[in-house]
Amino acid sequence: MESVPLSCPACGRAHAYSPPAYPCPCGAPTAPPVLRGAPVEPITHRTWNDDWVTVRCPACGRLDQWPQPELCCPCGTVLRVPVRPPAPGDGRTGTRPAGPSHIPLPRTAPAPRPAFRAVALHGAGDALATAARYLSWLGYREVTRPPEPSPARIDLRATGLIARVDTASRPSSLRDVECLWLNALDASVGSVFFSVAGYAPDAVARADGLGMPLFVLDPAGTPRPVNGPADELLGTGP
Known part of the structure; x- marks a missing residue:
């Protein structure tokens, strides 16, 4: 620019x-x-x-x-630095319609995956391990945990991806989602969020707008998609 x-x-x-x-x-x-x-x-x-x-x-x-x-x-x-506000409408044919918050892009379907093997969660360590196995199952490569706790709250890394696994007892917040997104932007990678307690409604709405997949980790150890981007990731892989 x-x-x-x-x-x-x-x-x-x-x-x-x-x-x-x-x-x-x-x-x-x-x-x-x-x-x-x-x-x-x-x-x-x-x-x-x-x-x-x-x-x-x-x-x-x-x-x-x-x-x-x-x-x-x-x-x-x-x-x-002041920014010029966007016009109410600029006539672009690519402008997102007002109805759906997420429109999956057409992609080639991947080869069928075997069923994910769930393991019951008994603590934060199990949640991290399950999220790491799930990302590998989805098709991400080189899924690892940072050797030291990350001040940016990044719990898992993979090729082209960072992920957070929130094991707190309260729902993950709007700020939790935006912080992960900002860290992903800074690193020019994608992001996926896992939460044990679910998400605040405004956090889900924000993730929809950002295209960030949200998953809930149920006690049985099965990640459940929460929003459209998560459904798309589950269906097509990375």
Whole structure:
């Protein structure tokens, strides 16, 4: 994306800024459109909502939430870069319809898999082991656990994937889902979420919009798909 000139209001330093691009679920790189000529603002207080902006994918027309563009000036001031809001409708034939929250893409069906062998869960270790076996069963390669606890709450890694296994007694939250998605964006990989206690309704809605598969681990040790992306992953594999 073409860079735009910005000026730090604290020290007056000039910058040429290009916002980072992230992959849309359709695969196209998407970057927030910077509002050229608008003044940047120093960030003195953060809220969760202020860290997100609505962006339309230029390829498929999908509207999603993306990280708010920021610039760290060498003077130490962190600047919030204004973004042009999307128009209500731009006439793209690829714009997602208002009804379904998830439309599976046509894919070639994989070879039939043997039935997944469930093992009853008796603790967090069993949940991690079950999620790891399940990812391998789905078709992910080189599924491993990080050698040390991850501050980013990444419990499993595979080729092209990170996963979280939430064993808490309360439903996994919207923030849990968004944190995993952000870490996956940063690493340019996919993400899958497993939860023992299920999900808050807004977490499921957000995962639908992000295309993130959600599974619940039942006590018998069988991962159950919760949303459309999980159904698609179960049906077609990675």
